[in-house]
Amino acid sequence: MAEWLYEAGIGEARAALVEGGTIVEARVAHEGGLRAGSVRRARLARITAPGRRGLATFDDGEAVLEPLPPGVAEGGRLLIQIVREAIPEAGRPKPARARAAAEGAEVGDGPDLAAQLAAGDVPVRAVPVHGPDLLEAAGWSELIEEATDGAIDFAGGALRLSVTPAMTLFDVDGVLPPAALALAGAQAAARAIRRMEIGGSIGIDLPTVSDKAVRQAVAAVVDAILPQPFERTAVNGFGFLQIVRRRVRASLPELLAADPVLTAALGLLRQAERAAGIGTRTLVAAPAVIARIAERADWTEALARRTGTAVALRADAARAISQCYVQTDYPPPRP
Missing domain, CATH: 3.40.630 (Aminopeptidase)
Incomplete structure (x- = not known):
């Protein structure tokens, strides 16, 4: 039977639709960012294609508005709904896309990954940190x-x-x-x-x-x-x-390529959550990766809380960005 495996990681959530022990669909959602379905109070900052398209701005971003609602001129205020999230792209990221929100829509964020999965008709199983790594077992x-x-x-x-x-x-x-x-x-x-x-x-x-x-x-x-x-x-x-x-x-592929340092940092945090052994967990990686983790005290605090151990960071200039590992004070004995 197919089921979604959902993992609430540090800095990102992960999900995999597994059928017959194999991943057939996968999703990764970084924390923050403007999600599809979000409704915002916006201003029509500029009309880029008369009668068709414009640029809407709001407190936490901007979006291409299409189609243009009738009766709204440049500088006008309106409610919009995000229909496509921003797409990272080398040199010129594609902004989010939006349309005029339905009458009576409430301002707020769109559903997060957990809510999106729960709204479907496929069972969802939360994967805890302590226990078998079901995502890894599926590939x-x-x-x-x-x-x-x-x-x-x-x-x-x-x-x-x-x-x-x-x-x-x-x-x-x-x-x-x-x-x-x-x-x-x-x-x-x-x-x-x-x-x-x-x-x-x-x-x-x-x-x-x-x-x-x-x-x-x-x-x-x-x-x-x-x-x-x-x-x-x-x-x-x-x-x-x-x-x-x-x-x-x-x-x-777009999400992982958009920020390789962030991708490596979040992957290293996942390793650290599931590392075997006891004692301090030392995260070892390229300086850029360690610097990204060090910037986020909430990440290391969450890791310490989830694992019940102290957390240390060690930069190794000889390592490539993707070459990260976790060291514990007392690793498990070899079989």
Whole structure:
């Protein structure tokens, strides 16, 4: 039976939809930030496309407002609702998107990850810090590694995931015959799209297959794996398939790539929560990672409270950002 595993971590919440012991969908939500569904009192700061689009500003941010509600001029006040969260992007992050809020809407934040999961029809199980690491058992670290470096292996081939300003691209390569590789690659890409909550415009570059029946079978594989709603093209003669999915927030690859130091810091805190042994937990990482954790006394205080131990930080300039580990005074004996 499918179930969501939910973990309220330090600095972020994590969730994985697990079926048959495997993660089929995953979500990570950093603390803070403007969530989809939030309602704000805003000012129409600027009309960027008359009759269609403008920029709304409010106390804790700004959002592209589309469509423009009738009767609101520049400088006018209105209630807006966030329909898509801000998307991190190298050089020019995409601001949140909003629409005019429904009449009678109350100002407030949109649902957090726990509330979003609870509103669905799939059971949710909270994963405690003390006990088996159910997320890890389902393949959490492997998923995070795939989303971070973009290399996704499958039997007979591999995907290379690339996030661009225009779309997320999957390049399929491998040793299988073209028809078999196209089918296997499409299946692997569709699973990755769902696992990493990739939305917006997505392209899959498959081997060129001249047989129309094979191209139709490839499209059918995608239809069978990705839940609706989404739109797609047919597989063209050059092996390219485009998919468009609703986009409410950043995908897992976008979120992890937006701030590698933060990603490493939050991952190290998760390690520390579950570290074996007793005594002081010493977090060892690159100076930038340690500095990020040191800036947040609430993080180390939460870690000390959850583990019942003292917490120490140690910077190691010889380590890459991703090379973090946790040391305890008295590690468990070797089996």
